[in-house]
Amino acid sequence: MFKKSLLLLSFLLLIRCGSSKPAIITTKGSHYKSKNEGSYSSKKSNSRYPKKSNSDTEIIESTSRTLVTSDVVNGYVFHYKDVAMKNMKKYGIPASIILxxxxxxxGAGQGNLAVTANNHFGIKCYKDWTGETVYHDDDSSNECFRKYKNPEESFQDHAEIVSKRTRYASLFSLPKDDYAAWAKGLRAAGYATDAKYPEKLISYIERYHLDQYDNQVLGKEYVIDKSQNATVIPVTNTEGKVYEVQKGDTLYSISKKFNILVEDLKQKNNLPDFSIAVGQQLIVK
Structure with missing residues (x-):
């Protein structure tokens, strides 16, 4: 009797384990039509808004919840800025908006879709897509997303969609250096249903100075608006070695450069939080 009970229990456990589905399933040639190109929907309107904070990390919510540091975001920008500028020249979409x-x-390249499918824009399947696909829970469970051979192919597809679909035609009458108008126009055209989508794009552009790449393509001089950075705190004690903060620096990257703890950097420079500004002088030794 004991053996029969044990066998029955083992059988039930095997059935239960075999019934679970993976979060992402890869297939090829599947077709799925969605109202929106990207992954953002009104369901995510309560997600954390990406703004300057006292932390060196933030949570980006797209098709997955991703914790990133400003170093990761800066690395993403550095890696894909040339692709974005190339697509701006070819298709007329501001590089700042693309980035x-x-x-x-x-999620700055760290989200599930980016890692497993090289899909950097949350683009779902449409009837004209014949390439590989992955299935992932988003607005609804088990939704179909496009899978690419590499991230650059994803950037290319994004540019093709925005430049060729009639719903986005009105965007191309906007000035190429008006990223705010483009951000609002994308949402109005149906790229995403999240009401805060334009604000989030604008926040990233201004925090990471992404509009400098628009200016490079347009041949315009770029001047950083220091009002978008933290307040510069003068250093009065200059007995130690002083370092001037460069664009893209964070306390973490500076601490690694000079082999000093972040907390020690804050203490030496009387910093109340992790915010620093380009041109700010920091005691590092």
Missing amino acids: AQGILES
Whole structure:
């Protein structure tokens, strides 16, 4: 009797384990039509808004919840800025918008879709898609998303969609250096249903100075608006070695450069939080 009970219990456990589905399933040639190109929906309107805070990390919510540091975001920008500028020249989409959407939709390249499918823009399947696909829970369970051979292919597809679909035609009458109008226009055209989508794009553009790449393509001089950075705190004690903060620096990256703890950096420079500004002088030794 004991053996029969044990066998029955083992059988039930095997059935239960075999019934679970993976979070992402890869297939090929599947077709799925969605109302929105990207992954953002009104369901995510309560997600954490990416703004300057006292922390060196933030949570980006797209098709997955991703914790990233500013170093990760800066690395993403550095890696894909040339692709974004190339697509701006070819398709007329501001590089700042391309990069901001990539950061937001892919979790700066760390989100599930970016890692497993090279999909950096949360682009779902449409009837004209014949490539590989993955299935992932988003607005609804088990939704179909496009899978790419590499991230650059994802950037290319994003540019093709925005530049060729009629719903986005009105965007191309906007000035190429008006990223705010483009951000609002994308949401109005139906790229995403999240009411805060434009604000999030604009926030990334201004925090990471992504509009400098628009200016490079347009041949315009770029001047950093220091009002977008933290307040510069003068250093009065200059007995130690002083370092001037460069664009893209964070307390963490500076601490690694000079082999000093972040907390020691804050203490030496009387910093109340992790915010620093370009041109700010910090005692590092």
